[in-house]
Amino acid sequence: MARNTSAFLRRRKDIKRGIRFTIMVVGPSGTGKTSFINSILDQNILPHKYQYSNLQPSHSVPKTITYSNLNDPGLDAFEFQKNFDPALANKEPGIAITETSLEIIDEDESKVMLSIIDTPGFGDNLDNEICIQEICNFLEQQFDLALSEETRVRRNPRFVDTRVHACVYFVEPTGHGLRELDIQTMKKLSKYVNILPVIGRSDSFTKQELSDFKRRINQDIERFKIPTFQFAYDEDEDDEDVVEEHTFLSQLQPFAIITSDEEGEVNGVKTRVRRYPWGVIDINDTNVSDFAILKSVLLGSHLQDLKDLTHEFLYEAYRTEKLVSVADLRDEFTDDTQRGTPSMSNLADIANSKSIAQFGKDMKNITNQTSNMNLNSGVPEMIKPKYEMDNNSSILNDEELKSITGGVKPPMPYGSSREHSSSITSNHSHVDAKKMRKISETVPYMLRHESLATKQHKLERLEQRSAMDLAKRAADLEKKAMELKLKEKKLREELAKKEQLEKKLNAMNAAKQAQAQQPVISVGPGSAPGPVPGVGSPLDQSQAFANKSHLNRSSAYSSEEAGDDASFVTGDDQSH
Numbered sequence: 001m002a003r004n005t006s007a008f009l010r011r012r013k014d015i016k017r018g019i020r021f022t023i024m025v026v027g028p029s030g031t032g033k034t035s036f037i038n039s040i041l042d043q044n045i046l047p048h049k050y051q052y053s054n055l056q057p058s059h060s061v062p063k064t065i066t067y068s069n070l071n072d073p074g075l076d077a078f079e080f081q082k083n084f085d086p087a088l089a090n091k092e093p094g095i096a097i098t099e100t101s102l103e104i105i106d107e108d109e110s111k112v113m114l115s116i117i118d119t120p121g122f123g124d125n126l127d128n129e130i131c132i133q134e135i136c137n138f139l140e141q142q143f144d145l146a147l148s149e150e151t152r153v154r155r156n157p158r159f160v161d162t163r164v165h166a167c168v169y170f171v172e173p174t175g176h177g178l179r180e181l182d183i184q185t186m187k188k189l190s191k192y193v194n195i196l197p198v199i200g201r202s203d204s205f206t207k208q209e210l211s212d213f214k215r216r217i218n219q220d221i222e223r224f225k226i227p228t229f230q231f232a233y234d235e236d237e238d239d240e241d242v243v244e245e246h247t248f249l250s251q252l253q254p255f256a257i258i259t260s261d262e263e264g265e266v267n268g269v270k271t272r273v274r275r276y277p278w279g280v281i282d283i284n285d286t287n288v289s290d291f292a293i294l295k296s297v298l299l300g301s302h303l304q305d306l307k308d309l310t311h312e313f314l315y316e317a318y319r320t321e322k323l324v325s326v327a328d329l330r331d332e333f334t335d336d337t338q339r340g341t342p343s344m345s346n347l348a349d350i351a352n353s354k355s356i357a358q359f360g361k362d363m364k365n366i367t368n369q370t371s372n373m374n375l376n377s378g379v380p381e382m383i384k385p386k387y388e389m390d391n392n393s394s395i396l397n398d399e400e401l402k403s404i405t406g407g408v409k410p411p412m413p414y415g416s417s418r419e420h421s422s423s424i425t426s427n428h429s430h431v432d433a434k435k436m437r438k439i440s441e442t443v444p445y446m447l448r449h450e451s452l453a454t455k456q457h458k459l460e461r462l463e464q465r466s467a468m469d470l471a472k473r474a475a476d477l478e479k480k481a482m483e484l485k486l487k488e489k490k491l492r493e494e495l496a497k498k499e500q501l502e503k504k505l506n507a508m509n510a511a512k513q514a515q516a517q518q519p520v521i522s523v524g525p526g527s528a529p530g531p532v533p534g535v536g537s538p539l540d541q542s543q544a545f546a547n548k549s550h551l552n553r554s555s556a557y558s559s560e561e562a563g564d565d566a567s568f569v570t571g572d573d574q575s576h
C-alpha cells in the first residue's frame with residue numbers, strides 16, 4: 001500500500017515536471033528504424049540516410065554521443081552515414097550512438113521529455129561484436145551515472161536520468177527467424193534495458209508468412225533464453241481486463257509494424273499512410289499493422305511499467321552487483337596502496353573494476369554479522385537508496401532473496417512489474433524480505449566502507465609518520481653536509497698555509513744554497529773580504545785564476561766531504 005502511494009506521488013511529480021522517457025532503436029540498416037521514430041512522433045524529425053545532403057539548416061540532426069570503429073578509429077558511423085561517399089564504400093562504419101531529445105504531449109495531455117537513441121552502423125561491420133559492446137558500454141554508463149548520483153552526499157537537483165527504458169529491436173524481415181547477431185545483441189542488452197523485438201516493414205509478408213515468422217522468432221527467444229519484455233500477469237491478483245490485455249499483447253509479440261513518413265487521409269481521418277500501386281494502407285490500422293498498439297504500449301499503457309522495471313529491476317540488479325563487487329576491493333586495497341578510498345561519488349568507478357565472484361559468500365557473512373543490528377539506526381540518510389527514502393518497500397522477490405542468502409536458485413527472469421510487485425509482498429520463509437532489503441542495500445556497503453576508511457586512516461598516519469621521518473633525516477643530512485663543508489674549508493685553509501710555509505722554506509733554502517754557492521775570497525784570518533775587482537784588469541785575471549784553482553779545490557773537497565760547506569767557506573779553511 002505504502003509503495004503504491006509513493007509510486008502514485010512520484011508519478012504525479014513526474015507528470016508535473018514532465019515524464020522523462022528514453023527509447024533506443026537497434027537493428028540493421030534499412031529495417032525501418034527512422035520511419036518508426038518519425039511515425040511514433042507523428043513528425044518527420046529524423047532524416048533518412050539519403051536525406052542528409054538536402055537537409056534544410058533548420059532541420060534537427062541527432063547529436064552523436066559516442067562512436068567506435070576498430071579498423072578506422074577516426075571514422076564516425078553517423079558522419080559516414082550522413083555524408084555518404086562512394087569512395088569510402090569499402091570501409092566499415094563501426095558504430096555510433098546518437099541522441100535526439102524532444103518534448104511531446106501524449107494522449108493524456110501530459111508532457112513527456114522523450115530521448116531517442118539511435119545506433120547507426122549496427123550490423124554493417126564484418127564483425128559486429130564491437131557494436132554490441134559499444135551499446136552495452138553506453139547503457140552501463142547511464143546506470144553508473146545514476147548510481148554515482150544516488151550515492152552522492154549532496155544530490156544534484158538538476159541531475160538528468162539518462163537511463164534507457166526501452167529498446168525496440170528491429171529483426172530483419174527475412175522470414176527465417178533470429179540471426180546470431182540478433183540473439184547475441186538482445187541477450188547482452190537485456191541486462192540493461194527492456195527489449196521489445198519488432199518486425200519492421202511487415203507489409204512485405206502475407207498473413208501466413210508473418211504468422212510463421214513470428215512463431216519462429218518466439219521459438220528462438222525461448223530456445224536461446226532471451227529475456228525480452230513480457231506482458232506477464234497473475235490471474236489470481238490482476239484485474240480481469242489487465243489479464244485480458246496482457247494475454248492479447250503477449251500473443252501479438254513480436255509486434256509486426258508498418259511505418260511511413262507520408263501523411264494522408266483514410267476515410268476522412270488524417271493519418272500516416274503507405275501508398276502501393278494497388279491501394280493505401282493506414283499504418284494505424286490494427287488489422288494490418290501492430291504499429292498503433294506498440295506506440296500505445298511505449299508512450300501510454302506501459303511507459304511507467306517500463307520505467308519502473310528499468311529502475312527497480314534492471315538498475316537494482318546492476319546496483320547490487322556493483323555494491324557487492326566493492327567487497328572485493330578490500331583485498332585489492334590491501335595489495336595496492338596506491339588506490340584511493342572509494343568515496344560515495346566514485347563508487348561506480350570502483351565497482352566497475354571488480355568481480356562479483358564472492359557474491360553469495362559475502363552476502364551470507366554480512367547477513368550473519370548484521371542479523372542483530374537495528375537496521376534503521378546508524379545508516380546515514382545519504383546512503384539510503386532513493387526509493388527507500390521515498391518510503392518504498394522492498395522490491396526483492398523470493399528468488400533474489402534466495403540467491404542473496406546463498407540459495408541455489410538464480411534470480412527470476414524479469415517480466416511484468418505486476419508479477420514483480422506480487423512477489424514483493426510475499427514473506428520469505430526464512431528471512432524478512434524488508435530487512436533483507438535494507439541489509440543488502442546499506443549494511444554491506446557501510447561495513448566495507450568503514451573498513452576501507454579505517455585502512456585509509458591507518459595509511460595516512462603511516463604516510464605522515466614516514467614523511468616526518470624523512471624530513472628529520474633530510475635536516476640531519478643537511479646539518480652534516482654543512483659541518484663537512486666547514487671542515488673542508490678549514491682543511492683547505494690549513495693546506496694553503498702549509499703550502500705557503502713550504503714555499504717560504506724552499507725559498508729560504510734556495511737563497512741559502514745560492515748564498516753558499518757565491519764565491520768567497522778570504523784574505524786572511526780575520527780579514528774581511530775585499531771588493532770584487534772588475535774583470536779584465538791584470539789583477540782580475542790573476543784573481544780569476546786564483547778563484548778557479550780555489551774552486552777546483554773546493555769541488556774536490558766537496559766530493560770528499562759533501563754537506564759540510566759551512567767550514568769550507570770560512571777563512572780557516574784556507575789556512576789548511
Ligand SMILES: Nc1nc2c(ncn2[C@@H]2O[C@H](COP(=O)(O)OP(=O)(O)OP(=O)(O)O)[C@@H](O)[C@H]2O)c(=O)[nH]1
Pocket residue numbers: 028029030031032033034035036048049120121200201202203204257258259260274
Ligand atoms: N515497405 C515498407 N517500407 C518501409 C517501411 N518502413 C520504412 N520503409 C522504407 O524502408 C527504407 C528504410 O527505412 P529507414 O526508416 O530509413 O530504415 P533505417 O533502419 O532507419 O535505416 P538506416 O538509416 O540505414 O539505419 C525507406 O525507404 C523507408 O521508406 C514499411 O513499413 N514498409
